Amino acid sequence: MYLNELRIDDFGCYRNARLDNLDDSLVVIGGPQRAGKTTFMQALRQFRDGVSQSDGLPPATDEYRIDAEITHDGQEYRYVLSGHSSPSVSPISGGPEIDVNDIFGPVTERQYKNLYTISLDELRRLPPGIDDSEDLARVLLGGAYGDIAEIPDIEESFSDRAHTIGLSKGNPNTKTSQLNSPYQTIRDGIEARKEASQQVDEYRSVTENLEDKRAEQAEIDEEIARKQQTRDRLNVLKELFEPLQELETLNARLEDADLDAIDEFPTHLTDRLEHFGEEFETATVDFAEARQEFDQEATIDTTDDYYDWLLEHKTEIDTQTADRKLLAKTAEELIERGEDLETKKQDIKRKISSLHSEWDGSFAHIDEIETSTVDTARVAELASTIEELQSERSELQTSIESARTRKQKFESELEGMEEEHEETREITVPKRKPAIVAGIALAVGTGVGFAATPIAGGIVGLAVLAVGLYAIDSTVTVETTVNADPYREVKGQVTTLEGDIQAKSERLAELNDEIENKQVKLTALVTELGLPETLPASEVPGFYEQIVELDGEIAAYRAERTEWEGDKEQFATDLEEVATLLADVTDVSWTAEAPLKDVGNVLNTLESVADDLELARDVRRAERERTECIEDIDAVLTEWDEDRSVDPTTDDEEILQHIQAFNDEAERINELEDTVETRGQVETQVTTRLENESARDAFEPLREDDEPWIDVVHNTATKYADTGAIADEIRVQNTQITELKDRRDTLREACIGLKQRQDDLASEDDLQEAQAQIDEGRVEFERLGEAYAVNRIAETMVRQIHERLMENVVHSLVDDASTVFRKITQEYEGIELEGDVQDLKFRALRDEKPAHGVGELSRATAEQLFLAVRLARIRQTDVSLPVVLDDAATNFDPNHMSRVFDVIDELTATNQVFFLTCHPQCVRITASNECAAQYWSLNSGQFTRRETADTLEQQLSAD
Structure with missing residues (x-):
């Protein structure tokens, strides 16, 4: 047998926990501590015989419930365990009918709990329900081997029984032997028989007289019994006389009544109709008040058309009312934004006017300036260049004037020197080398070409070259007759100043050209941008920068204005829906062109309409409630009529009349029902009294055939006028009974005397009693002797049978357990059993080394030994049942654990195995061993399917 599906409900922490599509081999269930693994094992332990009251399990909230779909002998069955009842098994797809015993076969409840559900902490210690090691041995050797382990108990029971009967030798003279008592009885009977005497004639005369007296006494007893029966009948009749009279009255009252009307009339609806009537009156008043309130408080109109319009458009009104606050807020925001935009516009106009008064704050002048085509840096650079050139020109003009003033001073000094020293001469002296002159001319011409135009550069270069060549051929005046050093020095100064003035004049001409050129460009740029032509060059960059800023502000203002216009247009559209809706019932002064002007009027009107709608709803609600009340009343009335x-x-008024008619009829029917019920109660009272056996016995003589008992009593009661007459008759019967009892007592005393005399003369009876005593002793003695012999013979036979069976059974179990133990440990050759199996003295065998007893093994090895014994025992069982292992390999190292899973994998060929664990390494080893396994996680009593061992291992590691 293996499980296909399993549901555990109301069992410990489990509430409707399910395992579906289970494999028939290895099922690994992993979960943290207290996830419910031990409770799962306890649940499967109940599979054999169900949950008993003494299992010590946590009580169920309602009742334990285990459902399973199982496969047994190729057929599918439904297994159900509810509460403390026995499990039930039923076929699912037409298989043969079976019960739990057919599935579990010879495996008992204790064997299933302690062999097939293996817990780590129960491997070495005694599991629950096992009293001692001998009891555990019985579990290990039970099942497929029958009750072989109990044979020594049977042998001992035979021995105990034989010893109890006849001790060790069966001697009847031993006083502590059970044989002694019947033996002494026989001997006493023989002695009593010898002492018996005769006098038979007198004995027989006394016996005849005694029999006559007893016959007369019997007749009196019969008469007394008849009188007592009559008295008992009268007592019952007295007790029931008044109920019978009442019953007769009730029957007369109901004689002409139509009892069928009681069943046909819906009396059960009386309270409902009364409730519906009250609701109808309340609903009618509420409806009238709601309509009156609408007529008085409606602000737009109070006509039926307006009322119908409100209810017809309630969805639109509700929608618009829900958006009313949003519309009001939107209008407020639009007005505030419009005011802000107007403020921004005036600010920009003031800035424009302050920037250029002739523009009068108009945006048009700013729009005409193409601020997007020219960078402000370019304008600033051009103006800055002009200012720098003008500054350089001013400095250069100042420098030329200074040089001219110094030149005039030096020339005055020269004139004085010439007057004092007239004797001078002029000589021609080369002042510059031609190459140097040409180089300077080329450099100056190139510079001017870059600064101005190539033509201007060429002209300047030729001019410099001409001046230089002239200087080469010029002459200087040389003093001939006097000291020429001061003169030459002053003359040189004049010459140098003349050259500087000439060069600076040339540079001044160049600057004038550059300034004029830059001024032309700046004028062209100012004209291109549309700036005022009268604007000084120094103010152009700042002015243009302010223009750019104003242009940005205007663009931002216009974008906001456009957005505001769009929002206002959308608001106008939304408000138009409201105005269109309200136009059906009232005039709304509103235009789409100026939606913000009369928005308050529209929204206030909408609010009034919404208030009117609530009044209309109250009217409709009250009308609906009244209609529902009428429908409820109609349902009750039509069921009646x-x-x-x-x-x-x-x-x-007609509705109320119908209700009153129903109530009147209900009252009449209730009176009939009360009468019928009272009659039933009286009949029950009488019938219940007559159900007493003694009462029926009292009236039995008056009953004819199967006449009803109540009719018998009623017919008898008609003979008496009242209970007083019955009481008089009872007193007469009691007097007669007393007289008869006195006569019976006299006869009884006579019989006692005769009996005593008969006993004194009963010698024949003494002989019979003596013989009976002998026979009784002999029968008991023979019975005990036979039992003693049988138990002694059975003791010997059972001992011989046990010795032969144990030799085969124990060796088979130990051999299989050795194979499993050897596979797991790989360091021990197997195990052997030292002494009797009840002692469980296993020894672990080692190759050419001393064997180890269980106490000498490590904890893990000892657990492996007892696990091997259990697994071997499971493999030898004739039936295939699920096996549950609760962390049974936790204390093993990885190698031993891996070999345990190899053994478990072999076991899955015949048994479905559930392995419960909280350790990730156990899951990892099942995967590394390539075991065909199914994986589930368990947490707080709930199962979750895991597709691979890795996912379950990760889950356990995370926990």
């Missing part, structure tokens, strides 16, 4: 049907068009 279809002709009394009502509807909302029926007059209120």
Whole structure:
């Protein structure tokens, strides 16, 4: 047998926990501590015989519940365990009918719990329900081997029984032997028989007289019994006389009543109709008040058309009312934004006017300036260049004037020197080398060409070259007759100043050309941008920068204005929906061109309409409630009488009349029901009294055939006028009974005397009693002797049978367990059993080394030994049942654990195995061993399917 599906409900921490599509081989269930693994094992331990009251399990909230779909002998079955009842098994797909015993076969409940559900902490210690090691041995050797382990107990029981009967030798003279008592009885009977005497004639005469007296006494007893029966009948009749009278009255009252009307009339609806009537009156008042409130408080109109319009457009009104606050807020924001935009516009206009008064704050002048085509840096650079050139020109003009003033001073000094020293001469002296002159001319011409135009550069270069060549051929005046050093020095100064003035004049001409050129460009740029032509060059960059800023502000203002216009247009569209809706019932002064002007009027009107809608809803609600009340009343009335049907068009007074008619009929029916019920109670009272056996015995003589008992009593009661007459008759019967009892007592005393005399003369009886005593002793003695012999013979036979069976059974189990133990440990050759199996003295065998007892093994090895014994025992069982292992390999190192899973893998060929663990390494080893396994995680009593061992291992590692 293996599980296909399993559901555990109301069992410890499990609430409707499910395992579906289970493999028939290895199922690994992993979960943290207290996840419910031990409870799962406890649940499967109940599979054999169910949950008993003494299992010590946590009590169920309602009742334990285990459902499973199982496969047994190729057929599918449904297994159900509810509460403390026995499990039930039923076929699913037409298989043969079976019960739990057919599935579990010879495996008992204790064997299933302690062999097939293996817990780590129960491997070495005694599991629950096992009293001692001998008891555990019985579990290990039970099942497929029958009750072989109990044979020594049977042998001992035979021995105990034989010893109890006849001790060790069966001697009847031993006083502590059970044989001694019947033996002494026989001997006493023989002695009593010898002492018996005769006098038979007198004995027989006394016996005849005693029999006559007893016959007369019997007749008196019969008469007394008849009198007592009559008295008992009268007592019952007295007790029931008044109920019978009442019953007769009730029957007369109901004689002409139509009892069928009681069943046909819906009395169960009386309270409902009364409730519906009250609701109808309340609903009618509420409806009238709601309509009156609408007529008085409606602000737009109070006509029926307006009322119908409100209810017809309630969805639109609700929608618009829900958006009312948003519309009001939007209008407020639009007005505030419009005011902000107007403020921004005036600010920009003031800036424009302050920038250039002739523009009068108009945006048009700013729009005409193409701020996007020219960078402000370019304008600033051009203006800055002009200022620098003008500054350089001013400095150069100042420098030329200074040089001219110094030159005039030096020339005055020269004139004085010439007057003092007239004797001078002039000589021609080369002042510059031609190459140097040409180089300077080329450099100056190139510079001017870069600064101005190539033509201007060429002209300047030729001019410099001409001046230089002239200087080469010029002459200087040389003093001939006097000291020429001061003169030459002053003359040189004049010459140098003349050259500087000439060069600076040339540079001044160049600057004038450059300034004029830059001024032309700046004028062209100012004209291109549309700036005022009168604007000084120094103010152009700042002015243009302010223009750029104003242009940005205007663009931002216009973008905001456009967005505001769009929002206002959208708001106008939204408000138009409201105005269109309200136009059906009132005039709204509103235009789409100026939606913000009368928005308050529209929204206030909408609010009034919404208030009117609530009033209309109250009217409709009250009208609906009244209609529902009428429908409820109609349902009750038509169930009683279809002709009394009502509807909302029926007059209120007529409806109330129908209700009153129903209530009157209900009252009449209730009176009939009370009468019938009272009659039933009286009949029950009488019938219950007559159900007493003694009462029936009292009236039995008066009953004819199967006449009802109540009729028998009623017919008898008609003979008496009242209970007083019955009481008089009872007193007469009691007097007669007393007299008869006195006569019976006299006869009884006579019989006692005769009996005593008969006993004194009963010698024949003494002989019979003596013989009976002998026979009794002999029968008991023979019985005990036979039992003693049988138990001694059985003791010997059972001992011989046990010795032969144990030799085969124990060796088979130990051999299989040795194979499993050797596979797991790979360091021990196997195990052997030292002494009797009840002692469980296993020894682990080693090749050419001393064997180890269980106490000498490590904890893990000892657990492996007992696990091997259990697994071997499971493999030898004739039936295939699920096996549960609760962390049974936790204390093993990885190698031993891996070999345990190899053994488990072999076991899955015949048994479905559930391995419960909280350790990730166990899951890892199942995967590394390539075991065909299915993986589930368990947490707080709930199962989750895991596709691979890795996912389950990660889950356990995370926990």
